[in-house]
Amino acid sequence: MFRFLGVENLTVSLDGEAVIKDLSFELNQGENLAIIGPNGSGKTVLLKTLLGLLPYQGEIKWAENVRLGYVPQKIDADRHLPITIQNLLSAKVRALGLPFSEVARAITSAGLTEKIQKTPVGHLSGGQFQRALIAFALLGHPNVLLLDEPTASIDEPGEAQIYELIHELQDKEDMTVILVSHDLSFVYRYATKVLCLNKINICFGAPEETLTPSVLENLYGGPRKYYHHIHNGNKHA
Template sequence: MSVLLEVKNLNVNLDGEKILENLSFQVKQGEILTILGPNGAGKSVLLRTLLGLLPYEGTINWRQKSRIGYLPQGLTQLKLKDFPLTVQDFFALKNPVPKTEEAVKYLSLVGLEKSILRKNAGSLSGGQFQRMLVAWVLVSRPEVIFFDEPTTGVDIGGGETIYSLLRNIWERGKLTIFLVTHDLSIVYEHSTNVLCLNRKGHHCFGAPKEMLNAKTLKNVFGKEIKLYEHSQH
């Protein structure tokens, strides 16, 4: 696989505070990169920086132009009651507006029926809402997708379903996925590489089996972490 993204000596400072320091890694086309770390480690800041939304020092080199889809954490945390829109109205916020048959195609891909288009987004369950958001991102046919905590507000079973869904979509379309999560239990099953960040500037990068050991996790999270490895599909 060819290198899609190369990051060298990345530094990000916000309001005088150093968030990311001397960060270097690369992502190949078709990989799933999971970004791990405690709150405040700069995971969401990294995604926004890679998207060109924040100032930085260092090198961010996208080797090829790619259509990028982005599901920010804030969107997944919106209160459903604050959504006075039907699902079809929500899809119409995209630019360009997707055709109804395209929306139906991607809703079906995430396990939702056409009839959900007429429902108010605020009436959906947490799991349905997250699936709808995934379809909303996919309808633009991105080649690279940034997911920031895609299971926020979903129970454990629903979260595993969402991650399995993302894995299945990745296998079908050979997408490149950047995934921010706190859920260590799914890393082995759903990642090709892991980038670990912490508040002290410590970071590590590599395959899950190489990176996720007791010593590394303690350095990243500042405490002993138990990791339960799921079996591969």
């Protein structure tokens, strides 16, 4: 393991107002970082800043060989767009000059069937849509996957499957994962590090050691009701 990402004194302002203040943390290769925090705490902004989409002050240092894959929060795709998963994936493959065999690989890796390629994106179920976004992110062989609440629009069984898929990808392709989540059970199950964010860094470290009731109370401004019964959940390797 070596240092894969170093963030030092990061401040991000939108319209003159600081959304993230003086944030520092670091991450090693192969880790799974969960970013948690209340609404408006700067989680999505942090992800976009790490992707290089927003201007910032401070330092963000990625390892030299980094290839980022991004799965955004639910996209309000126009249901009437005549664009299929295949159109979308082929467009990225051509735009980036990747080999065309990447499309089939990404579709299989994301747990989608070949048949679904011809379905317009507006007609996909929540779970299929999320997998399509993951397939899109997997084109170009990323070694870091950044996901913004990937299960926000999915029912519970689907949610578990998506988390399982992310975990599987991480294992198989030796990926580092940075994931924004509301779901603390996910954090305990899969995350190796957790970053509690509320504009500033409230906690950072391994979930079992870091997420004390007082930290969670401080973060969410009240006791987190399902904290105790999930604390004993078995962490996957």
